[in-house]
Amino acid sequence: MHKKTIKELSSALQNKEFSSEELVSFYLHRCELHNADLNCFISLMPETAIKQAKSADKKIQNGNATPLTGIPLAHKDIFCTNGTKTTCGSKMLDNFIAPYDATVVTRLNKAGMVTLGKTNMDEFAMGSTSETSFYGAVKNPWDIDRVPGGSSGGSAAAVAAKLAPVATGTDTGGSIRQPASLCGITGLKPTYGRVSRYGMIAYASSLDQGGPITQTAEDAAIMLNAMAGFDERDSTSAEKAVEDYTKNLNESLDGLTIGLPKQYFGGQLDASIESVIQAGVKELENLGAHVKEIELPNSELSIPAYYVIALAECSSNLARFDGVRFGHRCDDPKDLTDLYLRSRAEGFGKEVKRRIITGTYVLSAGYYDAYYLKAQKLRRLIRDDFRKALEDVDVIIGPTAPQVAFKLNEFIDDPISMYLSDIYTVSVNLAGLPAISVPAGFANELPVGMQIIGNYFAESRLLNIAHRFQQATDWHQRSPEGFE
Amino acid sequence: MEWETVIGLEIHAQLATKSKIFSGASTTYGAEANTQACAVDLGLPGVLPVINQQAIEMAIKFGTAVNAHIADKSVFARKNYFYPDLPKGYQISQFELPIVGHGEIEIQLTDGSKKIIGITRAHLEEDAGKSVHDGFFDNTGVDLNRAGTPLIEIVSEPDMRSSEEAIAYLKKIHSIVRYLKICDGNMQEGSFRCDANVSVRPKGQDELGTRTELKNLNSFKYIEQAIEFEIERQIEVIESGGKVVQETRLYDPNKNETRTMRSKEEANDYRYFPDPDLLPVCIDQETIEAIRKELPELPEAKRDRFIKEFGLSEYDSDVLTSNRDQAEYFESVVNAANGEAKLSANWVMGELSAVLNKSNIDITQSPVSAEMLGGMIKRIKDNTISGNIAKQVFEAMCNGEGSADEIIDNQGLKQVTDxxxxxxxxxxxxxxxxxxxxxxxxxxxxxxxxxxxxxxxxxxxxxxxxxxxxxxxxxxxxxxx
Amino acid sequence: MSLNKSDIDKIAWLARLSISEEDTPNYLHDVSNILDLVETMNTVDTENIEPLAHPLEITARLREDKVTETDQREHFQKIAPAVDNGHYLVPKVIE
Known part of the structure; x- marks a missing residue:
């Protein structure tokens, strides 16, 4: 069962080859079996999952099913799920039972999906390795001595190890695409505003975007159909109508123009990765695409601009964790100040504190213009670079990450190196564009992802290209040893 | 030495919307603690603010009423600080681009002179919750019902030179917001609050003296007393060779004095930045014009019209127009009384006002409708009843015994003129x-x-x-x- | 950008994070390094460039003034660390 895509599972459920309850029990069993090795789940939810599966079976029986009814999924533990623990990978929320559902959760519940559990992640989505979690590091199924990437590492590892056919993730600076790349699966970051942020615990509000982590582009399209859409509870949600993202999957790539940014190749890019990407691009040329070299002159500055903006926003977004209304509260606070200082010092991990402190600093009196305002100006330059490039080409292609999965603990005390590894992903968030990472080959026996960046709301085109690529290649069908 | 006082006021007026500025929770006053604090007001993880259109419109109304520039683009910003009544750890306010820009109003002083007071800006923000210090032993209780109630903060220029001018300005703003029906003006319940920035300088000096900010001023009387006390205090400090310290001072009405709350050294660094959860509010000229057209007649214009149209004295007109409901009630009375204005004014300001005061109710809750009162005045005017009998009729109307004509008939009160x-x-x-x-x-x-x-x-x-x-x-x- | 210990103390206070004496040098080191990275921004002239706060540059959609929320105090206070008589509790605040 676990080798099936959700598309295949859906028809099996419709044809009564097995019930959702059987499917869900199977996956729950698989999760229990492998989670100890991978640590990709923070919570498993067997009871509610079986309940949901039974109700999904009824819907299928009555002919009220959607293509997602009865399909199990895992939610990144950043999405609030009513009545269940939602930790965001933090001690701060270790006791937090969310009192409401995130809009994404509501929408997927409504589609009839079954939640297997909540996946592990970098604390408050701050990290690129999924090691900063209060619940311990997630392991990469391709090599359990390596990280799965982050921050949606638990979701990516779970899908790669086939502990869940699909998972949700969030992407602030690459947190869906980079772990998808490092785990050999498909990860889509939609256009900013396409998927509601309501109930998704905020890291950096102007950059955060939820999306699906799947085995195939086709599954991502099916998922996006259910996840995307206007939400009146999110002021930044796009009012633009949602299209059927599965409709154009098989469109021809004839006449497609691909831009290859000069700045993305050479330099710090590992040669073995570069050759995987070049081969991927060749494949797309075989499918009818043309290639053009383009310029994204301010690429390199996306890292500092991104970190200033993300850290500034996070320092404010995380002020609500004060031990008063929910979450961790220190024992016996002697006064109000003590309550704040200790609850927050005890509740947050090191990387989160590092980011809050830096973010507080860049907003503080006398530094705002030099850091925050400057970063916002660069943000415009970076966005304009993309806009200009996308006037000449349909999509931009490059690597998702400059390297394959790193060893556990490799960067734990070297935040700067970790930040620099986000070079190809953060600019997309600054610009608010959609992008997808698809498996494109291997380097040193570890998966390598190819990133396809599109114009605003061009998810359909991205999924079409990714799907055609996956029809022509089998990288996305490879499974890590031990999880076949 | 002769001293000159310089006063600037910051007024916080709660906007009379049904729901909060960023959430769908009710703004009704006096509910049980935390029963009107929804997930957004509580700042739960993951929730997001959505701007209330009515709050924006009310701010535009205020801006147009004081002839201010309305920003075609205004931005909500976060003001970051920690306090238990501030659930998110930041207050959503406006900083660089407020919705209302520079405006001005004219005040009238008791000696009849007039003065223009500048309004620097007015911006929208959310109110904080309330801390309750009694009844929780070693703890403070936090009630977040008020959190997220829309406020407009109206910042004046330091144009006032005495407590009398400050009060005249405050009363003027108070009457404008009530005329516009954007704030109920209730100072006891805190829907209309004021902080005063006070400094003194030798007469003739251009440079401003060091100012203090006075807080906890919840009645016109306290504001006047606090300012008076503070002026005396500052002069005394300087004259005895000291220096005024820039600080926030709390007014204690029981002792009639101000005392240090926090000094500037402890002042926060608020780290304002545009709220990334919200997008800029853009207002086109048509919207502003449409709102301007629908503005009610404001107190000044109304007062002048009453003098001209009804031949009332300046005093009577002032009193009648001090509150829009009363002015409107009065006009309805005159209408029902076939244009008898002077008598109507006397009754509204006299007997009716006394009855309302006695039962401590608002004119909108008056037991006698304007039509009923006008009907009775008509009968005084046409000699059906005398002024004395009218008092009897009025009392009967208050007791719900019917219209003036019914009461006159039923009780045989018709005047003998044969x-x-x-x-x-x-x-x-x-x-x-x-x-x-x-x-x-x-x-x-x-x-x-x-x-x-x-x-x-x-x-x-x-x-x-x-x-x-x-x-x-x-x-x-x-x-x- | 060289920060000193008192900068870290000041920022940690603004952010209400207690940082131990022994951890301060680590934060000092890490934050200084991040700021050094960030300062590469200065290699580009951004004079006359308007800051971009939001990728899509659209304007706010406004909500109708309607009460849509009901009382959920009990539900929300189930997860609160300390409540009494419907109030959230904090150590006594002296004004």
Whole structure:
């Protein structure tokens, strides 16, 4: 069962080859079996999952099913799920039972999906390795001595190890695409505003975007159909109508123009990765695409601009964790100040504190213009670079990450190196564009992802290209040893 | 040395929306603690703010009413600080691009002089919750019902030179926001609050002195007292060789003094930045014009019209227009009373006002509608009843006994104007009181006026107050000659 | 950008994070390094460039003034660390 895509599972459920309850029990069993090795789940939810599966079976029986009814999924533990623990990978929320559902959760519940559990992640989505979690590091199924990437590492590892056919993730600076790349699966970051942020615990509000982590582009399209859409509870949600993202999957790539940014190749890019990407691009040329070299002159500055903006926003977004209304509260606070200082010092991990402190600093009196305002100006330059490039080409292609999965603990005390590894992903968030990472080959026996960046709301085109690529290649069908 | 006082005011007016500025929770005052604090107001993880359109419109109304520039693009920013009544750890406010820019209003002082006071800006923000210090032993209780209530903060220029000017300005703003029906103006419940920035400088000096900010000023009286106290205090500090410290001071109405709350050194670094959860609010010229067109007549214009149209005194017009509901009630009374303005003014400001005060209710809850009161005044005017009987009728109306006409009919209060009937009453009283008649006739002319009152009284008593007093008077004077 | 210990103390206070004496040098080191990275921004002239706060540059959609929320105090206070009589509790605040 676990080798099936959700598309295949859906028809099996419709044809009564097995019930959702059987499917869900199977996956729950698989999760229990492998989670100890991978640590990709923070919570498993067997009871509610079986309940949901039974109700999904009824819907299928009555002919009220959607293509997602009865399909199990895992939610990144950043999405609030009513009545269940939602930790965001933090001690701060270790006791937090969310009192409401995130809009994404509501929408997927409504589609009839079954939640297997909540996946592990970098604390408050701050990290690129999924090691900063209060619940311990997630392991990469391709090599359990390596990280799965982050921050949606638990979701990516779970899908790669086939502990869940699909998972949700969030992407602030690459947190869906980079772990998808490092785990050999498909990860889509939609256009900013396409998927509601309501109930998704905020890291950096102007950059955060939820999306699906799947085995195939086709599954991502099916998922996006259910996840995307206007939400009146999110002021930044796009009012633009949602299209059927599965409709154009098989469109021809004839006449497609691909831009290859000069700045993305050479330099710090590992040669073995570069050759995987070049081969991927060749494949797309075989499918009818043309290639053009383009310029994204301010690429390199996306890292500092991104970190200033993300850290500034996070320092404010995380002020609500004060031990008063929910979450961790220190024992016996002697006064109000003590309550704040200790609850927050005890509740947050090191990387989160590092980011809050830096973010507080860049907003503080006398530094705002030099850091925050400057970063916002660069943000415009970076966005304009993309806009200009996308006037000449349909999509931009490059690597998702400059390297394959790193060893556990490799960067734990070297935040700067970790930040620099986000070079190809953060600019997309600054610009608010959609992008997808698809498996494109291997380097040193570890998966390598190819990133396809599109114009605003061009998810359909991205999924079409990714799907055609996956029809022509089998990288996305490879499974890590031990999880076949 | 002669000193000059410089005062600037920051007014916080709660906007009278049904729901909060960023959430769908109710803004009703006085609910049980935390029953009107939804997930957004509580700052739960993952929730997001959405701007209330009505709050924006109310801010535009205010801006147009004070002839201010309305920003075509305004931005909400986060003001970051920690406090238990501030659930998110930041207040959503406006900083660089407020919705209302520079405006001004004219105030009138008791000596009749007028002065223009500048308004620097007015911006929208969310109110904080409330801390309750009593009843929780070693703890403070936090009630977040008020958190997220829309506020407009109106910042004046430091244009006021005395507590009298400050109060006149404050009252003017108070009356404008109530006229616009954007704030109920209730100071006790905190829907209209004020902080005052006060400094002194030697007369003639251009440079401003060091200012202090006075807080906890929740009535016009306290504001006046606090400012007066603070002026004295600052002058005393300087004259005894000291320096005024820039700080926030709390007014204590029980001791009538201000005391240090926090000094500038402890001041926060608020780290304002545009709220990334919200997008800029853009307002086009058409929207502003549409709102401007629908602005009600403001107190000043109304007052001038009352003087001109109704021939009322400046004083009466001022009192009647001090509150929009009262002014509107008055106009309805005049309408129902066939244009009888002076009498209507007397009744609204006199008897009606007394009844409302006594039961501590608002004119909108008056037991006597404007139409009913006007109907009664019509009957005074056409001599159906006398002013005295009218008091009786009015009381009956207050008790819900019906309209003036019904009461007059039912209780037979119609004035006696038939000359024959009045003559008979007069004759009867003269015949029954020969001694008083003699006394009257022997009295000097200047005392007769007083003595005739006795006869009028007797006749009124006999007629149960219904005899037309004017006719009675005339006939008496004739017959007693 | 060289920060000193008192900068870290000041920022940690603004952010209400207690940082131990022994951890301060680590934060000092890490934050200084991040700021050094960030300062590469200065290699580009951004004079006359308007800051971009939001990728899509659209304007706010406004909500109708309607009460849509009901009382959920009990539900929300189930997860609160300390409540009494419907109030959230904090150590006594002296004004």
């Amino acid at each position: 000359p024959g009937a009045i003559e008979k009453l007069v004759d009867d009283v003269i015949d029954a009181n020969p001694d008083q008649v003699k006394q009257y006739q022997q009295a000097p002319a200047e005392k007769q006026g007083k003595l005739i009152g006795f006869f009028v009284g007797q006749i009124m008593k006999k007629s149960q107050g219904k005899a037309n007093p004017q006719q009675v008077n005339e006939l008496l004077q004739e017959k007693l000659k």
